[in-house]
Amino acid sequence: MESKVALVTGSGQGIGKAIALRLAKDGFAVAVVDYNAETARQAAEEITRQGGKAIALQADVSDRDQVFAAVEQARQQLGGFDVIVNNAGVAPTTLIEDITPEIVDKVYNINVKGVIWGIQAAVKAFKALGHGGKIINASSQAGHVGNPELAVYSSSKFAVRGLTQTAARDLAPLGITVNAYCPGIVKTPMWDEIDRQVSAAAGQAPGYGTAEFAKRITLGRLSEPEDVAACVAFLAGPDSDYMTGQALLIDGGMVFS
């Protein structure tokens, strides 16, 4: 039987890379998409070395044409299209008074419009293939509760939840499910940079921001990218077939407190 095909954006490093590796282990042929061509190539090579099937594609998710082209390339080169994970995101810290039009445009172009273009491109591919599929979007605990110093980022992740719910309703008649994953703090380069910025703003050494956020983590430890990938594997696989419009909160500590 032919492998199912999944495309993961922002999968050259961090959570996206862990998702790509996990989906490959689960039997998907994977398109590793990132605007960093070198990290995408390395991640795809790692999958191939482990016995999986993968291609690397360079695309900037804020560019609609590039997203459509990447999905089409994945469909043609991997022989199908079943799952898109709209994972790519950026998270500059921003005090309210320091927010600039440039920061808003950058974050919204990637975190919100990138998800819209990914949804549209996946729908086009599913329709061309005459079957439904799964759309999975990266939100965050910060998409459930406003996070300090992350106003632009947090609001973009609230938007992703809204898009997920609406698209789930609109696309259900086509046999397409749409869900989101909402991690807490995950040990990736993105988090390292947030910690550095939050700690510096408080006049503290790196690690201070992590310690402050970590006080509210329910399970008492930061999550690994692989913890998130396991939840996304569930959303990509058949066990979640009767689930749509959901925003899976992976660590709710910030939200409960």
Ligand SMILES: NC(=O)C1=CN([C@@H]2O[C@H](COP(=O)(O)OP(=O)(O)OC[C@H]3O[C@@H](n4cnc5c(N)ncnc54)[C@H](O)[C@@H]3O)[C@@H](O)[C@H]2O)C=CC1
């Ligand atoms: N690390 C964390 O604590 C959390 C992360 N998230 C979300 O998970 C997703 C992945 O985050 P991390 O792996 O931590 O981030 P990361 O910064 O470590 O990795 C992001 C990847 O996306 C790529 N990327 C960025 N902009 C892109 C663009 N315009 N087009 C294509 N690729 C692009 C980068 O090159 C990089 O490979 C993001 O959407 C983030 O907002 C959500 C909750 C917590």
Ligand SMILES: CC(=O)C(C)=O
């Ligand atoms: C970066 C992010 O989404 C966090 C810490 O939840």
